[in-house]
Amino acid sequence: MLIKNQQKLLEQLLGSVSHEQKIWLAGYMQGQIGDFDANVSTGISSIEKPPAMIYFATETGNSKGLSLQMMKAIKAAGYKVKTSAVSRLKVKDINPDTIAIFIVSTHGEGDPPESALPFFEDLQNASDGQLSGLNYAVAGLGDSSYEIFCGAAVRLDKELQRLGAKPFQAPLLFDVDYASHAPAWVDQTVKSTNELIGANTSSAETAPSPDEEFIVRAGKGYTRLEPVKGTIKHIVNLNDVDSTKQTFHIEIEYEEDIVYTCGDAVGIILPSEQNNGDNTPRLYSISSSPSYHENEIHLTVALATHKNEDGSTGYGICSKYLAGLQEGDEIEFYIHQNQNFNLAPDDKDIIMIGPGTGIAPFRSFIYERSERGASGRNWLFFGDQHMHCDFLYQTEWQEHLATETLHKIDLAFSRDQSHKVYVQDRLREKAKDVVEWIDNGAILYLCGARDPMSKDVSQTLVDIFAEQKSLSAEEAADFVADLEENDRYLKDVY
Ligand SMILES: Cc1cc2nc3c(=O)[nH]c(=O)nc-3n(C[C@H](O)[C@H](O)[C@H](O)COP(=O)(O)OP(=O)(O)OC[C@H]3O[C@@H](n4cnc5c(N)ncnc54)[C@H](O)[C@@H]3O)c2cc1C
Numbered sequence: 001m002l003i004k005n006q007q008k009l010l011e012q013l014l015g016s017v018s019h020e021q022k023i024w025l026a027g028y029m030q031g032q033i034g035d036f037d038a039n040v041s042t043g044i045s046s047i048e049k050p051p052a053m054i055y056f057a058t059e060t061g062n063s064k065g066l067s068l069q070m071m072k073a074i075k076a077a078g079y080k081v082k083t084s085a086v087s088r089l090k091v092k093d094i095n096p097d098t099i100a101i102f103i104v105s106t107h108g109e110g111d112p113p114e115s116a117l118p119f120f121e122d123l124q125n126a127s128d129g130q131l132s133g134l135n136y137a138v139a140g141l142g143d144s145s146y147e148i149f150c151g152a153a154v155r156l157d158k159e160l161q162r163l164g165a166k167p168f169q170a171p172l173l174f175d176v177d178y179a180s181h182a183p184a185w186v187d188q189t190v191k192s193t194n195e196l197i198g199a200n201t202s203s204a205e206t207a208p209s210p211d212e213e214f215i216v217r218a219g220k221g222y223t224r225l226e227p228v229k230g231t232i233k234h235i236v237n238l239n240d241v242d243s244t245k246q247t248f249h250i251e252i253e254y255e256e257d258i259v260y261t262c263g264d265a266v267g268i269i270l271p272s273e274q275n276n277g278d279n280t281p282r283l284y285s286i287s288s289s290p291s292y293h294e295n296e297i298h299l300t301v302a303l304a305t306h307k308n309e310d311g312s313t314g315y316g317i318c319s320k321y322l323a324g325l326q327e328g329d330e331i332e333f334y335i336h337q338n339q340n341f342n343l344a345p346d347d348k349d350i351i352m353i354g355p356g357t358g359i360a361p362f363r364s365f366i367y368e369r370s371e372r373g374a375s376g377r378n379w380l381f382f383g384d385q386h387m388h389c390d391f392l393y394q395t396e397w398q399e400h401l402a403t404e405t406l407h408k409i410d411l412a413f414s415r416d417q418s419h420k421v422y423v424q425d426r427l428r429e430k431a432k433d434v435v436e437w438i439d440n441g442a443i444l445y446l447c448g449a450r451d452p453m454s455k456d457v458s459q460t461l462v463d464i465f466a467e468q469k470s471l472s473a474e475e476a477a478d479f480v481a482d483l484e485e486n487d488r489y490l491k492d493v494y
């Protein structure tokens, strides 16, 4: 707003005055301009603006990142604004006098993210007209290579209209390259919001800046549209001879200038001769550390099998393709960011629960923490069928224990005794310590199979908190939901 010379003069003046003089100057400036109008700084007329709510539904953090971008822009335009996950939102709690902006991704087969399922159910059960008076905008995040593109956003839009809410701009459905189109949408949404309430603004004043916490990487190497090439450096089956499973540790070397962080996944592009017309990439959690394993990405891939109708063994398309790769083979991939599964700050304790291939991101976490010399303690829960043939990365965990990079490990091998033992049983046995770690600020991570593992673990956590903290089942469920909402219980389940 100030020209260069004015800016310089102001800096000189402020550099030479005392604190008391600054306070006097503030009063003097206020006297010069009369009543302070919060909108002056944004250039918007002083029409009273309704508060705005930005609701997001996310699985891997993209929608949350975009909602923070949106929040900044709306705030800069002079609105009071809040963002909130829809995880605990009820239709009755949506105030029709607010402006509502929904940013919703789609997962599974056209479904809302898991944490948003109760809200979608509540929407479905709400009565026609229940949200009349509400003005809203919807953005969907999705991937057009899936059969039902942005299904959750489309469904949300329909339900909101049925409930009597009015869209103040057409819903926008983003494909995988959303990051490059998001700034224009944010800008447009601020303009539409201003138009709705009769205020004016220019685009320059609302241009959003990306959130520091949520760096969205776009372009080559970050979506299936622009994959990069790598070479297989090493591939080995981690299971031993007696195992019923095959889990491949795969090291990919690459020269491209791409960046990943712990918790991210890799999207594998199937070669056309392998994909049987199925062009949807498959995701695999990254099990290497960007600091420790420079220019390499490691994956931990279980060969998926099933019985065909004729009794023969069938295989999953992508895991079969990966399992068949050899050293020197070329592979096409991209980094799929997961901003909902970031490694905690170095001084925080972490509890990692990752049976089967759920172990992958935790291998990445531990190497990263050892490289950084992180002071936080690390506790791992791992499980599989048999200790002697299914203990993935056994020698590495033993070394990490010896060097005190790993502080605690609890193992559940389900078929090594007459009754089945799973990671949630080990959690229950260690309930007191788990609660003590959590009360001390530890962050919980869960990775691996969504069904039934992740559900059983979450239920066990509720039971543990109920028992250890003498809470009712409902209070304990709330406690776990609070942990989730505050990024203290992070899940990457599939
Ligand atoms: C965020 C994320 C992270 C992931 N991380 C990992 C990881 O670290 N490691 C890992 O191993 N996996 C991981 N996965 C799972 C992975 O993406 C794939 O889903 C998995 O490898 C199966 O893919 P596929 O192409 O081999 O099987 P697909 O061909 O997609 O088949 C899917 C399943 O159906 C079965 N099937 C196929 N055809 C039939 C049929 N005719 N009858 C009966 N059953 C059939 C297959 O055996 C397989 O079990 C992750 C998934 C997500 C979303």
Ligand SMILES: Cc1cc2nc3c(=O)[nH]c(=O)nc-3n(C[C@H](O)[C@H](O)[C@H](O)COP(=O)(O)O)c2cc1C
Binding pocket: 057, 058, 059, 060, 061, 062, 063, 064, 104, 105, 106, 107, 108, 109, 110, 111, 113, 141, 142, 143, 144, 146, 147, 148, 149, 150, 151, 176, 283
């Ligand atoms: C396992 C999986 C399933 C998905 N299914 C769909 C789908 O059915 N339809 C769609 O449009 N997008 C689908 N997507 C793409 C996501 O919606 C997209 O990656 C989005 O940017 C994720 O946003 P989020 O991080 O906020 O969850 C799927 C992604 C994954 C990983």
